[in-house]
Amino acid sequence: MLISYSLAFVRNTYKLIFIVCPLLKSNLDQKATPKFLKKHNEALLLREIYAHEAVSRVQLAKLTKLSKPSVTELTQGLIEKGLIFEIGPEDVPDKVGKKPTLIALNADAYQMICVVIHNTTIVVSLLDLRVQVIEVEKVPLNGSTGNDLVDLLARAIKRMVDKATRPILGISLGSPGIIDTLNGVIHLTANFGWHNLPLAQILTDQFQVPVYIGNDTNFAAMGEYRFGIAQGVGALLVVEVGEGIGVGILDDGRIIHGSTYAAGELGHTPFPFLDDVCICGQCGCLETLVSWWGLKRHAEVLLKQQHAVLLRQIVGDGPVTSDAIRTAFEAGDPDIIALVDKAANYLGRALVIVINLLNPYYVVLTGSLLTFGDRFIDTVRTTVHDHTLPYITSRTQIVAEPLDDKSIMYGAGAFLLERELGL
Numbered sequence: 351m352l353i354s355y356s357l358a359f360v361r362n363t364y365k366l367i368f369i370v371c372p373l374l375k376s377n378l379d380q381k382a383t384p385k386f387l388k389k390h391n392e393a394l395l396l397r398e399i400y401a402h403e404a405v406s407r408v409q410l411a412k413l414t415k416l417s418k419p420s421v422t423e424l425t426q427g428l429i430e431k432g433l434i435f436e437i438g439p440e441d442v443p444d445k446v447g448k449k450p451t452l453i454a455l456n457a458d459a460y461q462m463i464c465v466v467i468h469n470t471t472i473v474v475s476l477l478d479l480r481v482q483v484i485e486v487e488k489v490p491l492n493g494s495t496g497n498d499l500v501d502l503l504a505r506a507i508k509r510m511v512d513k514a515t516r517p518i519l520g521i522s523l524g525s526p527g528i529i530d531t532l533n534g535v536i537h538l539t540a541n542f543g544w545h546n547l548p549l550a551q552i553l554t555d556q557f558q559v560p561v562y563i564g565n566d567t568n569f570a571a572m573g574e575y576r577f578g579i580a581q582g583v584g585a586l587l588v589v590e591v592g593e594g595i596g597v598g599i600l601d602d603g604r605i606i607h608g609s610t611y612a613a614g615e616l617g618h619t620p621f622p623f624l625d626d627v628c629i630c631g632q633c634g635c636l637e638t639l640v641s642w643w644g645l646k647r648h649a650e651v652l653l654k655q656q657h658a659v660l661l662r663q664i665v666g667d668g669p670v671t672s673d674a675i676r677t678a679f680e681a682g683d684p685d686i687i688a689l690v691d692k693a694a695n696y697l698g699r700a701l702v703i704v705i706n707l708l709n710p711y712y713v714v715l716t717g718s719l720l721t722f723g724d725r726f727i728d729t730v731r732t733t734v735h736d737h738t739l740p741y742i743t744s745r746t747q748i749v750a751e752p753l754d755d756k757s758i759m760y761g762a763g764a765f766l767l768e769r770e771l772g773l
């Protein structure tokens with residue numbers, strides 16, 4: 351009896367630690383002390399309060415399975431921290447006796463600074479805890495790289511810090527590249543000349559608040575899951591196709607980083623019948639066709655072969671640009687249409703592999719190649735449909751999202767909320 355009780359206790363303790371770990375930062379080396387459990391239970395309550403516009407303590411006890419005295423004590427602590435507040439009695443018309451008091455999140459308890467770093471601009475936003483935008487500033491990079499770009503970034507953040515009217519919960523940045531999110535180090539963002547850059551530490555030292563940094567496509571997946579079109583759908587892919595291909599993978603609501611934080615580098619997978627040398631040095635990568643630089647290279651070959659007559663008229667003797675390819679496509683150049691169809695077909699075939707491996711609910715297509723419109727997206731969908739078993743894709747939706755900053759910004763905010771408040 352004692353042994354089975356002990357085993358059950360041990361099992362439950364492990365289970366508890368396993369549940370607690372994802373909620374709080376730096377928790378793998380913490381044991382379940384009373385203080386730790388209190389923080390965990392606070393986070394449980396705060397999650398439910400965050401999920402509701404208004405909720406009573408009785409409802410919170412039911413939702414969290416915490417005892418009513420615990421809910422009372424913990425909510426008092428959260429009120430004293432300014433994270434929640436009482437908004438008055440619940441409106442229950444026929445209830446006799448005292449009506450329960452409703453509680454709500456104080457979205458203005460803190461403000462958050464979320465930064466999206468693009469190839470040509472930085473977008474810095476000031477958000478409340480409900481990720482509502484209070485201020486936003488777009489800063490052109492003007493070709494800045496390396497330390498100059500870090501300085502530009504820091505100055506833009508400083509301007510936003512000065513605009514904040516509440517304490518700052520932290521700063522969260524989404525950037526292209528291979529990024530060690532847990533340690534805040536950018537291993538490689540070739541376009542910016544960043545190699546092993548401890549950006550989180552640099553900004554923490556300057557602003558004295560927690561700083562997080564993550565891959566932009568990973569944050570986009572997190573953003574769609576928490577606040578976007580795939581809310582609550584834990585198995586999700588975000589596939590961005592533009593200058594290259596980036597895939598953000600979410601499993602059970604968690605970002606899959608991989609052993610060297612390079613999970614999702616689908617663009618550097620070799621494919622049959624592609625034999626160009628890639629920017630990575632390998633031969634025949636998917637990106638040598640499915641990217642703007644890949645399309646430009648293929649379009650130049652078509653021009654040399656005296657094909658793509660409409661494109662030739664558009665570019666004359668000048669270089670092939672993304673806009674020229676799009677214009678020739680829209681004007682009906684049959685060779686450019688065939689080229690774009692081929693790219694969509696290859697992307698679809700690549701997605702078949704990923705879908706067969708991960709069996710996601712959602713595949714969110716995003717990025718500037720989507721400006722080729724319905725034909726491109728439909729070709730991707732049809733290719734996936736034609737090459738997968740119906741059972742595997744029976745619950746998988748492939749949806750297209752226009753390119754904007756919101757999903758990355760939301761993801762950066764969601765990551766900060768999770769890390770700092772357990773939300």
Ligand SMILES: [Zn+2]
Pocket residue numbers: 617618619628629630631632635637
């Ligand atoms: Zn490659």
